[in-house]
Amino acid sequence: xxxxxxxxxxxxxxxxxxxxxxxxxxxxxxxxxxxxxxxxxxxxxxxxxxxxxxxxxxxxxxxxxxxxxxxxxxxxxxxxxxxxxxxxxxxxxxxxxxxxxxxxxxxxxxxxxxxxxxxxxxxxxxxxxxxxxxxxxxxxxxxxxxxxxxxxxxxxxxxxxxxxxxxxxxxxxxxxxxxxxxxxxxxxxxxxxxxxxxxxxxxxxxxxxxxxxxxxxxxxxxxxxxxxxxxxxxxxxxxxxxxxxxxxxxxxxxxxxxxxxxxxxxxxxxxxxxxxxxxxxxxxxxxxxxxxxxxxxxxxxxxxxxxxxxxxxxxxxxxxxxxxxxxxxxxxxxxxxxxxxxxxxxxxxxxxxxxxxxxxxxxxxxxxxxxxxxxxxxxxxxxxxxxxxxxxxxxxxxxxxxxxxxxxxxxxxxxxxxxxxxxxxxxxxxxxxxxxxxxxxxxxxxxxxxxxxxxxxxxxxxxxxxxxxxxxxxxxxxxxxxxxxxxxxxxxxxxxxxxx
Numbered sequence: 389x390x391x392x393x394x395x396x397x398x399x400x401x402x403x404x405x406x407x408x409x410x411x412x413x414x415x416x417x418x419x420x421x422x423x424x425x426x427x428x429x430x431x432x433x434x435x436x437x438x439x440x441x442x443x444x445x446x447x448x449x450x451x452x453x454x455x456x457x458x459x460x461x462x463x464x465x466x467x468x469x470x471x472x473x474x475x476x477x478x479x480x481x482x483x484x485x486x487x488x489x490x491x492x493x494x495x496x497x498x499x500x501x502x503x504x505x506x507x508x509x510x511x512x513x514x515x516x517x518x519x520x521x522x523x524x525x526x527x528x529x530x531x532x533x534x535x536x537x538x539x540x541x542x543x544x545x546x547x548x549x550x551x552x553x554x555x556x557x558x559x560x561x562x563x564x565x566x567x568x569x570x571x572x573x574x575x576x577x578x579x580x581x582x583x584x585x586x587x588x589x590x591x592x593x594x595x596x597x598x599x600x601x602x603x604x605x606x607x608x609x610x611x612x613x614x615x616x617x618x619x620x621x622x623x624x625x626x627x628x629x630x631x632x633x634x635x636x637x638x639x640x641x642x643x644x645x646x647x648x649x650x651x652x653x654x655x656x657x658x659x660x661x662x663x664x665x666x667x668x669x670x671x672x673x674x675x676x677x678x679x680x681x682x683x684x685x686x687x688x689x690x691x692x693x694x695x696x697x698x699x700x701x702x703x704x705x706x707x708x709x710x711x712x713x714x715x716x717x718x719x720x721x722x723x724x725x726x727x728x729x730x731x732x733x734x735x736x737x738x739x740x741x742x743x744x745x746x747x748x749x750x751x752x753x754x755x756x757x758x759x760x761x762x763x764x765x766x767x768x769x770x771x772x773x774x775x776x777x778x779x780x781x782x783x784x785x786x787x788x789x790x791x792x793x794x795x796x797x798x799x800x801x802x803x804x805x806x807x808x809x810x811x812x813x814x815x816x817x818x819x820x821x822x823x824x825x826x827x828x829x830x831x832x833x834x835x836x837x838x839x840x841x842x843x844x845x846x847x848x849x850x851x852x853x854x855x856x857x858x859x860x861x862x863x864x865x866x867x868x869x870x871x872x873x874x875x876x877x878x879x880x881x882x883x884x885x886x887x888x
């Protein structure tokens with residue numbers, strides 16, 4: 389979903405308020421219709437991006453190994469999937485400005501989640517039909533294994549149609565080629581004939597439902613939707629549908645999966661456990677529990693924040709041929725000229741022994757490593773013999789509970805400035821973001837895995853048990869690194885190459 393407030397003067401059937409709706413069979417529109425593809429709209433969007441590339445490329449704050457479009461505004465990752473050896477990721481894109489608006493879906497693919505190939509815009513609004521935004525959504529395979537994309541069709545109001553006026557429904561696209569480069573909508577009028585309209589159950593969803601996502605279990609396919617909860621629509625609930633046919637063109641409304649929801653819901657499977665992720669202020673929130681396909685209900689057992697920073701946003705995920713669940717997110721607000729926002733580093737997510745998520749950067753990132761230095765048995769404070777703003781740092785602090793331990797990155801030559809990642813008394817302070825964390829083992833160790841990419845800094849703590857993705861804007865000449873500890877530590881630093 390997008391960072392906007394939605395307003396509606398619609399109403400809900402009062403008989404249905406506060407109760408679970410009976411199951412309705414929903415015949416989706418668009419079945420059997422030829423696919424609609426607007427090459428002109430896509431070409432226009434591509435030109436809008438290209439016109440700003442030179443400005444973006446000249447910005448010294450622009451990251452070099454975090455994925456982002458060639459220029460312009462991006463936000464939510466959408467529809468991530470893995471097929472034929474490629475990771476495909478889509479994302480919300482404004483090709484005509486460096487701020488939110490005119491939502492399209494950008495598209496990129498990668499063999500390794502490190503180097504990326506920009507592809508043509510995949511999803512475009514049918515402005516002639518009154519559609520002004522293609523909001524977030526997901527990818528899913530139908531019963532025959534064919535990939536689909538789904539998004540939320542939105543009509544806007546205001547002088548530039550930037551204010552959401554109506555959420556029309558969910559729209560399905562199918563690929564027009566075997567490489568998933570070009571996509572076609574299964575309806576020629578997403579405003580009046582969306583694949584799954586929002587007002588089909590008699591419930592007052594029409595101006596609220598968005599961000600379709602999908603998961604499968606027990607031979608069933610479910611669609612989960614995001615919603616801005618209000619009293620008018622029965623509270624902050626998670627509407628869930630079940631597919632009635634292999635083509636995913638007919639759906640049954642199953643009620644409310646759980647009693648809390650918001651933007652871009654995702655259900656990630658871990659054996660008989662599920663991690664339900666939603667994005668609500670300030671950051672993505674996770675819940676681990678069980679899902680009963682018979683009742684279509686999720687039972688929460690544990691919960692927390694996926695990242696401790698308020699700058700780490702919505703997620704999409706793909707499961708690859710190794711069975712890894714790889715999550716993609718975006719970092720906002722960034723400090724850019726000609727570009728706005730970027731993806732966080734792709735993360736492999738698992739569940740730890742405590743049932744909480746553990747996130748680590750994809751190990752393939754190691755192929756970007758260049759020059760290396762290592763320091764062992766460091767005590768006290770030391771400025772390391774390395775400089776840079778595109779670095780990977782691994783630090784292990786022993787006896788970290790003895791006092792203070794940590795790093796100062798982007799340190800000025802005189803030591804008067806720097807971004808401190810400092811641990812004291814059970815709290816790691818990532819230059820203003822507090823992360824509760826316990827030291828580990830008999831050595832009371834703290835481990836930090838830090839990625840510096842110009843204005844973007846990501847910190848993975850104790851093997852990914854906690855994370856913090858941050859945006860910073862230190863002076864360009866502040867490139868030093870300082871380690872400090874009241875115990876002992878070892879530090880390894882690599883220069884990282886650009887992915888472009």
